[in-house]
Amino acid sequence: MREDMTYYRDLLAEEPWAEVSACWTVIRPSGNTATSRDVVTLLAEKGYAEAEPHTPKDMPLDGVLVWEQHGTICLFERYGSLGLPYDLPEWLSESEAYSLFWDVESNTKISHVRNSKLVAVIDPMEPDDRSGPLNDELRRALRFLEETARDHEDDWQAAALATIETVTGRRLSREWSRERHTCLVPGSPAAENHSITEHRFVSDAELDTALTNASGDIQADAFATLATTLVDRFDLREFPVVAELMTDLPREMRAPSRREVDVREGLIWPLAERFHAGGQAEPFEADPVWRRMQGGEALAIVFGAALSPGGWRDRRDALYHAQLAFGDEWSVIRVRLADQIRSGQPPE
Incomplete structure (x- = not known):
């Protein structure tokens, strides 16, 4: 397993985007001939629709890659943890699955x-934090995770990836990272029975590419539009730090006057206190207080792009939290931002 960890340490160094957030799931169907197309059908019933094939690096941030590997069905997500669908249909109800997830938080x-039931969970960063009975494979892996956490704590991601490979016999290869795979996205025109001409769709990957290729001024203007949309949609001017920063938005987008930690203290902490004080609804996406907190998180990143002491944080990290905050509205906002970047003009 240690050799596998070395392999994944090298892979993460070559593909640093994967260190931010990822979810890898391996499903082993039992006694049936289920294929990746069956999983595509299952996800379509949940509102996903097939997009153009993508590599893991350029896939939409809210997308899911699906492929087959030696009799197993694999899923990969850059963000989110659709991961293990517990409500599996009959043709997968006797399957076994393992999933690894980490995110920016x-x-x-x-x-x-x-058998469609969650059996066990292990935190690979803190292996003592676990629940449920472990099978023999996971017990052996647990000892390895504990040793890594004790002696090589910075390698926990590589160790976790090696654990999934050990218990499933499947590997995220270098070829896999460069190949295009079947990709599904939520809330696309196909899922809503609209045609492309009726409802133009811009993926997260396309927006990210447009931002990356834009000039500094166009980027700043696009993030100013995102900031204004967040503040108006979630009524965030009630917080003094937000009201103050919004008074000179163009300057703040080009030369942030506050570190992100300052913005978090004046915005995120109060929003988080309200969220936890009110109880946590399930799912979080249906809780307007949780979504408002995600909107605040996105705004904090946009306003305070300077992290201390880690240098500059990429403002594009805000897009992930904006997606969580806006939910179904995000696809429309994404199109507006992409149009603004292409035209160089803010929306009317």
């Missing part, structure tokens, strides 16, 4: 599902 977990 340091949430991490290795999950084991059998």
Whole structure:
């Protein structure tokens, strides 16, 4: 397993985008001939629709890649953790699945599902934080995770990837990282029975590419539009730090006057307190208080792009939290931002 960890350490160094957030799931169907197309059909029933094939690096941030590997069905997400669908149909109800997830908020977990039920969960960063009975494969992996956390704590991601490979026999290869795979996205025109001419669709990957290729001034103007949309949609001017920064938005977008930590203290902490004080609804996406908190998180990144002491944080990280905040509205906002970047003119 240690050799596998070395392999994944090298892979993460070559593909640094994967260190930010990822979810890798391997499903082992039992006694049936289920294929990746069956999973595509399942996701379509959940509102996903097939997009153009993508590599893991250029896939839409809200997309899911699906492929087959030696009798197993694999899923990969850059953000989010659709991961293990517990409500599996009959043709997969006797399957076994393992999933590894981590995100930008340091949430991490290795999950084991059998017969559509969550059996066990391990936090690869803190292996003592686990629940449920472990099978023999996971017990052996647990010892390895504990050793890594104790002696090589910075290698927890590589160790977690090696764990999934060990218990499933499947690898995220270098070829996999460069190949295009079947890709599904939520809330696309196909899922809503609209044609491309009726409802133009811009993926997260396309917006990210447009931002990357834009000039500094056009980027600043696009983030100013995003900031204004967040503030208006989630009524964030009630917080003094936001009201102050919005008074000179063009300057703030070009030369942030506050570190992100300052903005978080005046915005995120109060929003988080309200969220936790009110109880947590399930799913979070249906809770307007949680979505407002995500909007604040996006705004904090936009306003305070300077992290201390880690240097500059990419403002594009805000797009992930904006997606969570806006939910179904995000596809429309994404199109407006992309149009603004292409035209160089803010929306009317």
